[in-house]
Amino acid sequence: MNFRLSENGETEVKIAVSGKGGVGKTLIAGVIACSLAKAGLKTIAIDADPSPNLALTLGLSQEEAHKIVPISENKELIRLKTGTGYSGVFRLSFTVDDIVRDYSVETPFNVNLIVMGTVRSMGSGCACPENAVIRALLRHLVVERNEGVVLDMEAGIEHIGRGTARHVNTMLIVADANMKALEIARNIHELSSKAGMKQIFLVGNKIANAIQKETIENFAGKYGLNILGFVPFDKKVLEMEMLGETPLKSKESEAVHAVEELCERLDEKHLISWK
Numbered sequence: 001m002n003f004r005l006s007e008n009g010e011t012e013v014k015i016a017v018s019g020k021g022g023v024g025k026t027l028i029a030g031v032i033a034c035s036l037a038k039a040g041l042k043t044i045a046i047d048a049d050p051s052p053n054l055a056l057t058l059g060l061s062q063e064e065a066h067k068i069v070p071i072s073e074n075k076e077l078i079r080l081k082t083g084t085g086y087s088g089v090f091r092l093s094f095t096v097d098d099i100v101r102d103y104s105v106e107t108p109f110n111v112n113l114i115v116m117g118t119v120r121s122m123g124s125g126c127a128c129p130e131n132a133v134i135r136a137l138l139r140h141l142v143v144e145r146n147e148g149v150v151l152d153m154e155a156g157i158e159h160i161g162r163g164t165a166r167h168v169n170t171m172l173i174v175a176d177a178n179m180k181a182l183e184i185a186r187n188i189h190e191l192s193s194k195a196g197m198k199q200i201f202l203v204g205n206k207i208a209n210a211i212q213k214e215t216i217e218n219f220a221g222k223y224g225l226n227i228l229g230f231v232p233f234d235k236k237v238l239e240m241e242m243l244g245e246t247p248l249k250s251k252e253s254e255a256v257h258a259v260e261e262l263c264e265r266l267d268e269k270h271l272i273s274w275k
């Protein structure tokens with residue numbers, strides 16, 4: 001993979017991973033982040049799921065993962081950033097680059113992890129200080145910094161914020177062969193295009209047979225979704241997780257290999273690199 005920077009020094013590697021709960025977003029986001037880091041790109045993974053568990057996929061132990069305090073739950077930090085001394089009144093302008101420096105966690109595959117914590121309905125304009133900090137931090141990571149970014153999100157895209165969403169270079173929507181997951185994928189696809197995201201792809205995960213693959217292909221064809229590729233159902237992933245280990249540590253996980261190939265495919269399409 002080749003990650004040259006554009007003339008103004010920006011990287012275009014800003015990837016968001018979205019989809020229904022349980023479809024495999026965290027596995028895919030984690031493997032992608034590690035592949036980018038392995039290819040030599042300084043990479044930050046953002047866990048923006050309210051029940052965060054990206055840390056384990058990135059290779060941290062359960063104990064290490066347990067110790068991480070999500071940004072939105074770090075009351076001292078939120079107060080420091082937004083406090084005015086008056087209750088109910090908070091500052092809207094503050095620096096966040098130091099948050100990246102002080103609160104990102106190094107992980108064994110050289111990805112820096114930031115755990116955002118619960119982001120309450122950003123789209124609806126909730127104006128609590130936690131959201132102000134997280135929104136500013138997301139914007140900083142996606143818009144202002146030059147590192148590669150992989151964002152593991154909950155189902156929607158609402159909490160990214162429109163201005164920030166436009167700067168996400170690639171949206172990967174994960175679905176398995178389940179109509180509920182596919183319907184959610186279709187909704188995310190609509191929202192992402194409206195938000196101005198550039199490359200939006202469907203990734204079919206947990207594929208166990210040809211019928212499942214066809215189901216996803218037919219759905220994608222019907223609603224105009226582009227498929228980036230498929231990831232097989234792989235019991236190795238479950239075996240590793242049962243042991244509290246990341247599937248990335250298994251040399252023979254077909255799912256991990258398939259996700260690494262997806263990453264290569266993005267690179268070949270020149271979607272995530274500047275040549």
Ligand SMILES: Nc1ncnc2c1ncn2[C@@H]1O[C@H](COP(=O)(O)OP(=O)(O)O)[C@@H](O)[C@H]1O
Nearest residue numbers: 021022023024025026027206232233234237255
């Ligand atoms: N390709 C796959 N093969 C087998 N199991 C998978 C695969 N992808 C994900 N899983 C399993 O499915 C469950 C949900 O995956 P996860 O990545 O946590 O989903 P999400 O982040 O979308 O909620 C996990 O137990 C994970 O190990």
Ligand SMILES: [Mg+2]
Nearest residue numbers: 025026049053
């Ligand atoms: Mg998840």
